[in-house]
Amino acid sequence: xxxxxxxxxxxxxxxxxxxxxxxxxxxxxxxxxxxxxxxxxxxxxxxxxxxxxxxxxxxxxxxxxxxxxxxxxxxxxxxxxxxxxxxxxxxxxxxxxxxxxxxxxxxxxxxxxxxxxxxxxxxxxxxxxxxxxxxxxxxxxxxxxxxxxxxxxxxxxxxxxxxxxxxxxxxxxxxxxxxxxxxxxxxxxxxxxxxxxxxxxxxxxxxxxxxxxxxxxxxxxxxxxx
Numbered sequence: 001x002x003x004x005x006x007x008x009x010x011x012x013x014x015x016x017x018x019x020x021x022x023x024x025x026x027x028x029x030x031x032x033x034x035x036x037x038x039x040x041x042x043x044x045x046x047x048x049x050x051x052x053x054x055x056x057x058x059x060x061x062x063x064x065x066x067x068x069x070x071x072x073x074x075x076x077x078x079x080x081x082x083x084x085x086x087x088x089x090x091x092x093x094x095x096x097x098x099x100x101x102x103x104x105x106x107x108x109x110x111x112x113x114x115x116x117x118x119x120x121x122x123x124x125x126x127x128x129x130x131x132x133x134x135x136x137x138x139x140x141x142x143x144x145x146x147x148x149x150x151x152x153x154x155x156x157x158x159x160x161x162x163x164x165x166x167x168x169x170x171x172x173x174x175x176x177x178x179x180x181x182x183x184x185x186x187x188x189x190x191x192x193x194x195x196x197x198x199x200x201x202x203x204x205x206x207x208x209x210x211x212x213x214x215x216x217x218x219x220x221x222x223x224x225x226x
Contacts, residue, residue: 103209
């Protein structure tokens with residue numbers, strides 16, 4: 001993920017400007033520089049990033065599909081509200097029902113090539129865990145989302161995949177707290193899941209995912225105990 005240049009906040013001009021704009025706005029939302037529920041001005045972002053409104057609108061549409069942005073008719077865009085305590089608990093109840101099942105099925109069905117991709121995501125997350133700052137944290141959140149989405153996609157159950165996709169689980173959770181433990185502690189848990197899937201051990205994959213979700217809930221639950 002690229003970051004804004006140091007000169008007046010303007011973005012570099014890469015071949016894929018849309019991805020740069022998306023990453024810049026994503027990072028601001030994850031870092032709470034754009035607060036939950038706050039209005040998002042297309043004009044202001046265009047001026048800040050030194051681009052036209054078109055890539056800004058495209059990025060906001062993409063972020064809306066991921067649950068980070070809300071578009072209201074005649075009002076415009078705003079950052080999605082933060083999870084309430086009730087929504088947090090509901091989210092983890094549903095994750096506990098769906099994701100261990102998905103991991104078990106993935107152990108049976110995931111192609112070898114996809115296993116390699118999953119291991120690659122773990123390696124990328126491991127590299128980021130040693131970096132400091134909100135930029136690296138936001139990148140880790142995106143990779144974490146891709147990791148869980150790939151397991152869900154490999155389960156061979158479209159309803160499970162669609163249900164997990166609608167939750168927008170990981171981007172919401174990573175907005176709750178900026179804490180190095182969230183990244184560092186997840187690495188070993190992710191590796192345990194991948195190892196079980198590679199062994200084609202459905203029970204171990206299910207258990208590893210269950211342990212990961214329970215540990216994740218404890219890490220983020222501190223946000224509601226303050």
